[in-house]
Amino acid sequence: MQQTHTASSRAAPEAPPALLSVRDLATHFPVDEGNVVAVDGVSFDLYEGQTLGIVGESGCGKSVTALSIMMALSRPGRIVKGEILYRPRGQDPGPDEVIDLAALKPDGKEMRAIRGAEIGYIFQEPMTAFSPVHTVGNQLIEAIRLHRDVDGKEAKSLAIELLRQVEVPLAEQRLDAYSWELSGGLRQRVMIATVMASNPRVLIADEPTTALDVTTQAQILDLMRSLQQQSGMAIIMITHDLGVIAEMADYVAVMYLGKVVENAPVDDIFHAPKHPYTKALLRSIPKITEAEEELATIAGTVPHAYSRPEGCLFHPRCPEFMAGTCDARTPPPLPVSPGHHVSCFLYGDGG
């Protein structure tokens, strides 16, 4: 993983150190049928004011990566390896003053001071994130009082202010609404307000607009961008939608079967993709700007969780498979241009 360590130096020399550095993270789910390797040696860096897009198809481990960072894995999932180095808020600490979240107790005091407070999380389906029997106002006020030392009255006015900040119309009346009375877009706005209550430095958004219509999605993405500009928070945007990635991300990690196969600045991913999987993914999406006769597909299917291929995980489906190499060894991440790493034997000397 030495290569990815140098990745942090790709930012301009005067750039601050990474806010969050994930190093060789591995998360497993040992179940009766076998051991599911959900995250398999993932590394990336996240910088203040920037958006990292994590993209991949169902089961690639993008959500489990996010839940690992939050230390919110459900049983029997556990982090078996790696570090999640977080530079906490405070008196402008030096680069050495970092906490390894992976070493904290998931429900310990330290982790609880970070989860939700410094690292916020937005879910895909805002319907399930709210309690249907409490008003959204009460839930928002609860979140505010959890993270800020204010009385009920102050919390209420803060809640109204937050709803205005996320552009909820008629903010005062909305406090008395229940989540099921709101449209999908409004519910996602209230969800974002709840997360913004603690003024997080890192926002993890897991498919935040997948359940929404396109025009509502455009509104929510717009809102996230403007909140980021105001607060300078870093965003991890997890999605399967390459359009959303192109729109939002500064740099991108492409995941396949628990590994980052390619990471690069967003322009490289779309205009100079290197990994055969990234290329195949880009070719398979229909484009709104042109009418193509037939879409390119990826041969075969994603292998079952219990039967991971040897060597490069993508080799059984890869159009550029090299026998004796790709099925024998795991390709390490290789730098191909500044900030651009690819795990593929086609690049470098291959041996």
Place this chain on the structure above:
Amino acid sequence: MAAETQPADRRLLEVKDLRKLFPFSRGLIRRVRGEVKAVDGVSFHVNEGETLGLVGETGCGKTTTARCVIRAIDPTSGQVLFRTQDGPVVDMAALQGGHLRAVRREMQMIFQDPFSSLNPRMTLFDLVSEPLYNYRVGNRREREDRVAELLRLVGLRPEFMRRFPHAFSGGQRQRIGIARALALNPRLILADEPVSALDVSVQAQVLNLLKGLQAQLGLTYLFVAHDLSVVRHISNRVVVMYVGKVVESAPTRRLFTAPKHPYTEALLSAVPVADPRARAQRIVLRGDAPNPADPPTGCYFHPRCSYAADVCRTDTPVPREISPGHVVACHRAQDLELKGVHQLGASKHDGS
């Protein structure tokens, strides 16, 4: 891309002024207090062998329209004219009993979610042969041969016949659903968001399969979807709905490159383009679509429309054909210069 207008437009399906109202009641004695106009005077047609894309956002009535067409629910009023295999045109909306059953066999539905639309306790054989059984087609031996043929047609191995759907991935399950829909040799397929639950690489496989089957079997598709990129890829013509009404319909290329309704323009503009160099200023609509139980006066889109004039607040726009095959319901359709996908988000370097 197939020709957008066929030389001999043979209409397989013609929907005329279709309405579906859902009354709702409130209060202690459950008095009917109003009605949700889910589908409010929708008209369109589908030519034989083409794909008509029906697009719009949640609650616009696109699925209700499809369900009325196949008579899964009864429309409140309007006509659903279907040209049957034997020749005569029948009104699906007026048929009853055995007549309806006989005609309905020529149209089949493909559903969105391949995980909930297949009974987990039925084998592939049971699932795919059920329509044959329902219409008493063939004996068991013949049905087995037919199922094997259908499975091969959709790219599954006939040996899978005795397995249950849980053993298959989402894309494979969608293929099972397609095989089942094809069992009775239908002429019209209503596909309701058939690929929106699938991953992109699987989505591409299923879209290619649907296109291939259409060419091979001469199928006609009514393709209901919210994903405009998918609709552009598969459709010959597109109908855009908003709050129960058709706001615009046109040949696909024309609709995407030269939309005439401000809602279509906003919808096209909202689609994130998979190209970071194309991050453009989007038209971000304000607010939500109106409640179909209590729509605004005049044009339903006027509260969110940046081009709205006085007339839009008071008068309902009537659909007008502004060029051959291009119908728009907008008072200002003639004087607005709206942007298509190429001015909105398309990158310049692809030369289009």
